[in-house]
Amino acid sequence: MTTQGETGRDAASSEGTVIVTETGADGYTRQIAAGRHRLVADEPSPVGDDTGPTPYDLVLAGLGACTSMTVRMYADRKRWPLEKVRVTLRHSRIHAKDCAACETTNGYIDQIDCDVELTGDLDDTQRQRLLHIAERCPVHQTLTSEVRITTSLS
Numbered sequence: 001m002t003t004q005g006e007t008g009r010d011a012a013s014s015e016g017t018v019i020v021t022e023t024g025a026d027g028y029t030r031q032i033a034a035g036r037h038r039l040v041a042d043e044p045s046p047v048g049d050d051t052g053p054t055p056y057d058l059v060l061a062g063l064g065a066c067t068s069m070t071v072r073m074y075a076d077r078k079r080w081p082l083e084k085v086r087v088t089l090r091h092s093r094i095h096a097k098d099c100a101a102c103e104t105t106n107g108y109i110d111q112i113d114c115d116v117e118l119t120g121d122l123d124d125t126q127r128q129r130l131l132h133i134a135e136r137c138p139v140h141q142t143l144t145s146e147v148r149i150t151t152s153l154s
Contacts, residue, residue, distance in 0.1 A: 032058075060089040060112065063139045067114065070137035071130050075120075082130070083120035089113065112143070 019033040020041070028048040032039040040052030053061065064087040075082035090113045096104040099111075116134045118127055134140070 056091050059143075060091055063112065063114065063137075063143065064089050066137040066139035067116065067134045071116065071118070071134050074133045075126075075130060078126075080126050080130075081121045082118060084118075086117040086119075087134075088115040088117070 015035060017035075021031045021033070023029045023031055023040075028043045029051050030041045032041055039058075041055055041058060042048040042051045043054060044050045067087045068085045071085050072082065075085075092111045092113075093108045094111045096102055096107055096109050099109060102109055114134070116131060118130055122130070
């Protein structure tokens with residue numbers, strides 16, 4: 001299934017391309033095309049119509065999905081008895097001066113708390129290894145590395 005966006009580009013033509021489009025003249029509801037998949041994003045009331053997750057919710061969802069998938073792949077490869085992975089994430093902003101491990105000392109920094117719950121007959125060594133592997137997921141690596149975003153007009 002392919003769709004043509006307002007720019008005439010094929011939304012499903014290249015993996016890794018996401019197209020975000022306004023749904024109307026008013027409000028903040030957005031249609032998201034990620035290949036052949038469709039999502040909605042919005043802001044909560046009273047700013048938006050609360051028709052979908054917020055942009056930060058979508059960032060957390062990407063991190064949580066990648067974390068869970070990475071842990072599952074590793075446990076399966078090792079044939080460990082992992083029955084279920086559940087990842088709970090929260091985003092907040094904290095004062096930089098309250099973060100002893102941060103380079104930034106002024107203003108605010110973004111804080112993501114990621115809680116990984118592992119169900120299964122795993123020993124402590126396996127659990128600690130899976131927690132370490134959780135931090136190695138590609139999205140985690142992207143969010144904690146230097147990221148360069150280029151913005152242009154089309």
